[in-house]
Amino acid sequence: xxxSALAHGKIVKSQFRIPxxxxxxxxxxxxxxxxxxxxxxxxxxxxxxxxxxDFVDVAWGPKPAEPSGVVVLFHGLEGSIxxxxxxxxxxxxxxNGWQVxxxxxxxxxxxxxxxxxAYHSGETEDPxxxxxxxxxxxxxxxxxxxGFSLGGNMLLKLLGENPAQKWLQAAVAVSSPLKLSECAKSxxxxxxxxxxxxxxxxxKNTLKKKMAYIDYRKLIQLTEDDVDSMTSFSQFDEKxxxxxxxxxxxxxxxxxxxxxxxxxxxxxPTLVLHSIDDPFMNHLIVPKEEELxxxxxxxxxxxxxxxxxxxxxxxxxxxxxxxRVKRFVSEVLPINSDTPYMDPV
Numbered sequence: 271x272x273x274s275a276l277a278h279g280k281i282v283k284s285q286f287r288i289p290x291x292x293x294x295x296x297x298x299x300x301x302x303x304x305x306x307x308x309x310x311x312x313x314x315x316x317x318x319x320x321x322x323x324d325f326v327d328v329a330w331g332p333k334p335a336e337p338s339g340v341v342v343l344f345h346g347l348e349g350s351i352x353x354x355x356x357x358x359x360x361x362x363x364x365x366n367g368w369q370v371x372x373x374x375x376x377x378x379x380x381x382x383x384x385x386x387x388a389y390h391s392g393e394t395e396d397p398x399x400x401x402x403x404x405x406x407x408x409x410x411x412x413x414x415x416x417g418f419s420l421g422g423n424m425l426l427k428l429l430g431e432n433p434a435q436k437w438l439q440a441a442v443a444v445s446s447p448l449k450l451s452e453c454a455k456s457x458x459x460x461x462x463x464x465x466x467x468x469x470x471x472x473x474k475n476t477l478k479k480k481m482a483y484i485d486y487r488k489l490i491q492l493t494e495d496d497v498d499s500m501t502s503f504s505q506f507d508e509k510x511x512x513x514x515x516x517x518x519x520x521x522x523x524x525x526x527x528x529x530x531x532x533x534x535x536x537x538x539p540t541l542v543l544h545s546i547d548d549p550f551m552n553h554l555i556v557p558k559e560e561e562l563x564x565x566x567x568x569x570x571x572x573x574x575x576x577x578x579x580x581x582x583x584x585x586x587x588x589x590x591x592x593x594r595v596k597r598f599v600s601e602v603l604p605i606n607s608d609t610p611y612m613d614p615v
Contacts, residue, residue, distance in 0.1 A: 279533075279562030284543070284571035286594070291584040295547040296461060298575025302354050302589060306580075309361035313351060315379070318403060324387075326396055327379035331360045331370035338367035339412045339603030342404060342438070344397065346419030346445075346577070348472040350378050355418050355444075355577050355591075362592040363599060367606025369408070373400045382479050386489055390511050391420050391450055392527025394428040401437040412439045414599050418577055419550070422446030422542075423529040429540065430532025440539040440602040442595055443529075445548055445577045449555040450524035454504045456552045465550065465576075466503060473506060474498065489514060530555065536563045541598050543591070545574030569594075 292298055316328045329351040341363045345356050351372055360370045375389035376396065389396070404413065415438050417425030422443030429441060447453035457466045474497050480486075481494060490513050500506050507520035517523040525531075540563075546553055562568060571579070582588040 277564060278560045279564055279566035279568065281559050281562075281568045281570060284569045284574075286571045286574055286579055286590050287581070288571075288573045289581055289583065292578075292580045292587075293573060295545070295549050295573060295575045295578075298545075298547075298573065298578030298580055299465075299549055301580050301587065302358075302578055306354065306358075306587060306589065308354065309358045311357050311361040311364075313360065318373075318400065320396060320399060322385060324376060324383050324385045326376055326383075326400065327374045327381065328400070329356075329360070329372045329374065329379075331364040334364075334367045334369055334606065336367060336606055337369040337408065337411060338606040339369070339414070339599075340404060340408050341368050341370045341599060341603070342401065342413060342415040343370065343372035344415065344417040344421030344425055345372065345374070345378070346421050347391075348378065348469050348476075349418070349421070350374055350380065353418075358589065358592060359416065359418075359595065362596055366600070366603070368599070368603055369411075371404065373397065377476055377480070382476065386480070386484050386486060387514055388476070390515055390523070390527065391423045391447065392427050392523070392529075393515065394424060394431060397424060397428055398432070401435075405437050412603055413437060414440045414442070414602050416442045416444065416595060416599075417446065418444045419446065423448060423450070423527070426529035426536065426540070426542070427527065427532045429538060430529070430535040433535050433537040435538070438538055440541075440598070441536075442541045442543065442598055444543045444591065444595075445545065445550070446529060446542065447551060447555065448528060448530040448533075448557065449551075450528045451521065452554050453551050454502070454507065454520075454524065457550050458502050458504065462549045467501075470500065470503065470506060474500065477510065530557060530561075533557055533561055533566055534563050536566050538565060539602070540566045542566060542568045543579075543594065544568065545571045545576070545578070547573045548576045550576045
């Protein structure tokens with residue numbers, strides 16, 4: 271094999287096989303969220319004060335007697351520990367002595383944050399602070415991070431910005447919007463607008479709650495009625511995300527924060543899981559092998575929806591994503607022999 275062939279990552283075909291009852295990408299996307307039964311999970315919350323005196327809330331999974339590794343989760347847009355993928359992944363990975371923990375972005379735990387700024391697809395300052403905090407708590411334990419959707423984009427950007435980082439030994443990004451501009455266009459068409467409307471309503475409600483105690487007039491010059499009138503992510507990002515977080519406009523934000531531009535700089539072993547039929551995106555976001563760092567593997571499936579990957583029968587459905595991620599994590603983190611390797615019940 272030539273040196274040039276070794277200089278970049280690889281794209282491989284996923285082993286995920288779609289069941290006949292869930293071939294539609296919207297069924298794949300909606301079923302886990304609204305129909306699939308949640309796995310039982312007990313978690314605790316801790317508030318972490320940030321350098322600017324704001325805060326993020328941290329969800330801790332069950333505490334192992336002797337932890338053998340740490341799994342860090344980053345949720346998606348308007349997500350939380352109550353999100354299906356976060357709850358069930360934490361439940362699935364809280365085995366083998368692994369301590370699972372998830373950082374909520376500012377304002378996403380159900381309690382509005384204190385500052386005007388919030389979070390976005392490329393905001394890596396808070397996650398970096400959080401990862402250092404975790405590393406200080408568990409300095410001798412290996413760590414793997416998993417990012418979902420927006421959290422996956424953020425995680426990949428963070429790793430590309432910090433190629434020499436010591437926080438993480440490996441990472442997984444699931445259904446990540448690698449090109450934000452393309453995703454903003456795709457989700458504004460057809461049935462995908464239903465997802466946009468659902469998420470945008472949550473974003474607008476959060477902002478309006480904060481407008482009750484923070485004076486935004488010098489920052490975004492919008493009234494509550496102006497906020498209510500917005501019907502797309504691109505409008506929200508143009509009028510709110512960009513000015514609140516130091517970008518010239520929505521396009522400047524999309525260009526600077528798309529993980530696509532950072533994939534060639536990642537040094538730690540990284541698995542990117544993506545379905546080509548993801549209704550939040552289009553085929554244009556899929557990178558070429560030569561655009562991937564040597565440590566990055568993109569695992570593509572033709573179908574699977576957005577953070578879906580449902581398998582099994584319609585009477586006994588299961589999420590293939592859980593099994594795939596657990597297998598990857600088990601290749602990186604040591605298994606505590608005192609904690610049996612088993613699925614949560």
